[in-house]
Amino acid sequence: MPSVRQIKRRIRSVQNTAKITKAMSMIAASKMRRSQEMASRGRPYSDRMRDLLAHLSAQPRDEESVHPLLRQREVRRVGVVHITPDRGLTGGLNSNINRSIAQFILDSNNSSDVVAVGKKGRDFLSQGGQKVKAAFSDLGDRPSLLDTTPISSIVIQDYTHENLDSVYISYAKFVSTTVQTPVIYPLLPVIPSELRPEDAVGYIYEPSSDEVLSNLLPRYVEMQIYHAILESIASEQSARMVAMQNATDSANEMIDDLTLVMNKARQESITTELLDIVSGAVAVEA
Amino acid sequence: MSTIQLDIVTAERLLFSELVEGVVVPGEIGELTILPRHAPLLSSLKSGELRVITGGEERYIAISGGFMEVLGNTITVLADTAERSEEIDIERAEEAFKVAQEEMESAVSDVDLQKALASLRRSRIRIKVARRKRSNTPTIQT
Numbered sequence: 001m002p003s004v005r006q007i008k009r010r011i012r013s014v015q016n017t018a019k020i021t022k023a024m025s026m027i028a029a030s031k032m033r034r035s036q037e038m039a040s041r042g043r044p045y046s047d048r049m050r051d052l053l054a055h056l057s058a059q060p061r062d063e064e065s066v067h068p069l070l071r072q073r074e075v076r077r078v079g080v081v082h083i084t085p086d087r088g089l090t091g092g093l094n095s096n097i098n099r100s101i102a103q104f105i106l107d108s109n110n111s112s113d114v115v116a117v118g119k120k121g122r123d124f125l126s127q128g129g130q131k132v133k134a135a136f137s138d139l140g141d142r143p144s145l146l147d148t149t150p151i152s153s154i155v156i157q158d159y160t161h162e163n164l165d166s167v168y169i170s171y172a173k174f175v176s177t178t179v180q181t182p183v184i185y186p187l188l189p190v191i192p193s194e195l196r197p198e199d200a201v202g203y204i205y206e207p208s209s210d211e212v213l214s215n216l217l218p219r220y221v222e223m224q225i226y227h228a229i230l231e232s233i234a235s236e237q238s239a240r241m242v243a244m245q246n247a248t249d250s251a252n253e254m255i256d257d258l259t260l261v262m263n264k265a266r267q268e269s270i271t272t273e274l275l276d277i278v279s280g281a282v283a284v285e286a
Numbered sequence: 287m288s289t290i291q292l293d294i295v296t297a298e299r300l301l302f303s304e305l306v307e308g309v310v311v312p313g314e315i316g317e318l319t320i321l322p323r324h325a326p327l328l329s330s331l332k333s334g335e336l337r338v339i340t341g342g343e344e345r346y347i348a349i350s351g352g353f354m355e356v357l358g359n360t361i362t363v364l365a366d367t368a369e370r371s372e373e374i375d376i377e378r379a380e381e382a383f384k385v386a387q388e389e390m391e392s393a394v395s396d397v398d399l400q401k402a403l404a405s406l407r408r409s410r411i412r413i414k415v416a417r418r419k420r421s422n423t424p425t426i427q428t
Contacts (some may be wrong), residue, residue: 038298045295048362052328052355078345125327145297145366206329207315215314216353220365223297 018251024243032237057192079164081172085236091243100182101143172235180235290322348415348421383409
């Protein structure tokens with residue numbers, strides 16, 4: 001049985017932990033709101049871009065002049081852009097995304113090249129013996145589009161030089177504050193959405209539809225990567241918020257239990273002392 | 287006076303959304319002026335200065351590349367980056383210009399050089415646009 005003082009010390013240390021986790025959870029909550037806002041502010045841009053892409057790719061063109069990023073070919077080498085947080089304390093999030101990419105690499109019959117964004121994914125992959133082609137980290141909580149363009153230029157270059165025949169992107173999709181699911185979806189070749197016939201407009205193209213398209217495609221890829229990164233940040237923050245909230249709750253529970261134990265110990269010590277005194281008094285009287 | 291809706295969006299935010307009398311954009315092959323009731327148009331833009339004509343005044347926005355779509359009396363500019371002249375901190379822009387110059391001189395690889403050149407171009411436009419707000423008399427573009 002630990003002494004009252006020992007238990008007291010223990011309670012104080014748990015209280016300190018609870019304070020820290022509570023602060024972390026609150027910080028994560030505000031960061032999450034901000035990153036969600038960022039992701040939604042970029043939506044008009046990405047929506048317009050998707051529409052323009054649909055228009056441009058609906059333009060008739062012959063087989064050879066298809067833009068390299070739209071061209072599909074037989075898949076021999078697969079590339080994956082794996083987006084993870086830089087930091088831990090996110091509950092099961094990091095291991096979930098890493099498990100999902102590991103499964104993906106094992107399942108694909110082709111050799112895979114990975115571009116890791118975020119320290120957690122990079123460390124996981126290099127420990128597992130997977131070759132990491134390039135690694136990016138410390139993008140911060142509010143990356144700008146310019147911060148993320150080097151990532152897209154690597155995959156775009158590899159795709160156009162036929163080092164890779166298809167590229168996927170893997171990240172934690174933000175479903176809700178409590179749910180983040182790892183997703184992997186194809187990035188390259190770009191598959192434009194179908195243009196509805198009633199939406200078709202006879203645009204004037206400047207300089208030409210091919211040139212506009214070849215300007216648009218790399219930006220489209222950049223934007224998709226940028227969005228995935230923003231979403232992954234929102235996921236990270238919300239996972240951390242929930243994890244830290246749980247930690248605070250269980251710390252408080254632990255404090256309650258320890259207080260109970262401490263009170264019991266105190267009472268016990270009082271009882272023994274009383275017994276001593278009483279039995280002493282009885283001995284004197286007798 | 288007839289007007290046309292102008293929306294300027296970047297991947298990070300919606301920068302501008304107002305009815306304007308016209309806009310001059312830096313098109314890929316030269317400047318373009320879009321007035322109300324323009325035919326549908328899709329153009330790539332290069333880095334430069336975008337001039338918004340509204341209420342007889344001109345306002346300036348620095349953009350670094352992107353696209354413009356004109357459709358049914360709405361102009362949508364999808365810019366890589368965009369900043370209003372009021373937002374630009376001229377001292378910081380000049381600082382960035384110097385840094386970019388130094389980076390360009392010390393660049394070892396092609397990638398570094400490209401990066402430095404891009405930021406050099408960007409800061410030059412930003413300085414130009416920022417100066418606009420100081421001297422309110424619009425100068426003629428060269």
